[in-house]
Amino acid sequence: MKDKNNLYILVEFPYPSGSGLHIGHAFNYTGADVYARFKRMQGFNVLFPMGWDAFGLPTENYAIKMKRKPQEVTQENTEMFKKQMKELKYSFDWDHEVNTTDPEYYKWTQWIFVKLFEKGLAFKQEMPINWCPSCKIGLANEEVVANKCERCGAQVSRKKKSQWIVKITEYADRLIDGLKETDFIEKVKQSQINWIGRSEGALIKFGDIEVFTTRPDTLPSATFLVLAPEHLWVSNLILSCSRPSDDCARKINFEAIKKYVESSKKKSDFERGELNKEKTGVFTGLCAINPYNKRKMPIWISDFVLGNYGTGAIMSVPSQDERDKEFAEKFGLEVINEENLTKEEASTYGQASTSYHLRDWIFSRQHYWGEPIPMVNCPKCGWVPVSEKDLPVVLPELDFYEPTDTGESPLSTVTDWVETICPKCGGEAKRETDTMPNWAGSDWYYLRYLDPHNNSSICDINKAEAWMPVDMYIGGDEHNTLHLLYSRFIYQFLYDIGVVPTSEPYQKRISHGVILGPDNQRMSKTRGNVIVPDEMVAKYGADVVRMYLMFMGPFDSTMAWNEKTLMGVKRFLDRFSSYIEQSKTSSVSNKNVDIVVNNLIKDLTADIEVFKYNTAIAKMMKALNELAKEHITQDKKDILCALIAPFVGDDKYKEWPIVDSKILNDRVVSIPVAINGKVRAKVENVDLAEEAVSKWLDGKKILKRVYVAEKMINFVTN
Ligand SMILES: [Zn+2]
Ligand SMILES: [Zn+2]
16 A cells, blocks of 8 residues: 555656757756655655656767767766756655666566567567658658658658557557546546547448448448558459459559559558548449448548558448548539438447557667667567566667668667577577667656666565555646556556556646747747756856746746746845845744734645645745735744745755644734725625625626725725
8 A cells, every 4th residue: 555645746757868958847847846845845755756768869860960879978968967957956866766778777668578578468560660762761750740751851651561569459448447547637638538539339341341430320321432542452452453364454443543552652640631631532443232222332442541440441421421521522422311220220230349549559660779679589489588587688889870771770780689599499599670669668667766776676566555656747748648648558567467556657647838938939949049947047046947937827838938027036036035134033923924924824835736836936925025024033934934945946944834723713804895996894704795885785786896805895886
């Protein structure tokens, strides 16, 4: 059982790029750090770790350009990040630091892969990869921009390659159902559900073509079928027609089909889906039969149907579906509108089935800077995992690690590394040369933080029991879909094999906002509007930068950098320290001071709990104004310093102040109640205001109520 006093606060670990900590990092980490410090002061046993998600393309590309080793570049970058984090006074538990590129760490990333393989959840299959015909390299999805190679701008095509696939679809239902156990904010839950895209429907057979439809009841109005260009039936058709003896070539539109299928290979799913404004397609020349009314249904091929959704074939009902209607209109196909079937009738034509948008996960990358996939290919035994005792399979340090022009990983050129012994039969065998995707290391890092140097298990189960699930996970919107999904999947899998105590890794997930440049535009080098945290810290000090970042606006909103506001925060902090240091300390308490201070404790405790940092700081500023005229006791000064400590990163104060509720309860505030600005009565309870002035309101309509907290309530009437 998790110790109730243990609180695990997690913030997404960065990719240590050469450009150092950017302002978005600083915003996110400061927000998390304020929360961690606040919770520590409240007496929680807080774990607040940090690490490095350091494999991947940016480092590899940078290293290639600079002709250096990615290992060295990574070390330099992490050192720089760490230094910057320390300058910003982040209270990370550095004893728990992890780096995904450490063999000590990726031993267990590889171990997870072996377990997936053993459970039948990882297998090899031919899949298309993005291929740049000009650079002659396989490209990761993130290197393809608008279907063009990010490096050279050439049109990207697909090339088939045998790749490792991880069967995440096996967990599709659990990844939806498991959300019930979490307290994720609604938009995060929704992005998970949408990505998985579960839809209930039926499989209906039209001869040898099977379609998936969510509306089997519309079968009577279905007038044609549309197949994805990569549908097996289409491939078979092309194959059968390319045999000269076959006479079907006369019947079907062979050349046009072949041309169409070829051209659609160049398009990404994205272009075929959301971007597909103008419908294209080709008629095969063949027809199927509608099992309900025995009408002939022309069979078309179009790339708006994706090969990997449902069965890769749909029945079109142009009278009831907008997309089908567009297609029918463009190609002059029949539109009929018959009465829909009842649920019972529909079930006799098709078998109930569930379809998902979620695809299995392509786990191979033909790049150097990643975890080697710990598999060996033996001519006798097939694919065999590397034995646990031989993990990690260490990524060999190379002088040359640029992508090869065959599309194979650069590791394929390291003959003495590739050639190995089969773990099963001891015969000659070859290592897998593909590496893992960047996600692999970030799927489970939160678990390794608990036990970063354990060499005999992924994480001591007692430690996992004491800390999991993560109480609060703070990160960016951009990771609410894939990172969260992949990491939840891996964790659910680890739960199934008995190495973690809970089925979900994160209890709560919140996402932070975005900081724009002073010109209200996204920061970018080309726009010249980049704010560098380092420079700001050097200029104003970490206290000011931290406090300003948290004052900019609500933690989850989009805000523009504003130096004027920053200067306002700086003035406040200056006034605050001179008030603490220079104002006369009184030896007797003052009722007004007591009230202001206790209210501040109450408000800040509530605001910080829900990440309302900007309002918390505004209240501090207001309180300082109110206190400026008063003499206060040393213990009240200490309270004020403790309240500001999480924001400025002050380690001196160990306890979060507690409200003296007696002071707040004893006090009676009477609030003037006015009508159109003229005070008519005073009340102690705002809810009674209208009643108190009812005789002056008689016959008038209240147009507006203006309430200035604890100062005045005013009714504007006609
Ligand atoms: Zn290229
Ligand atoms: Zn073997």
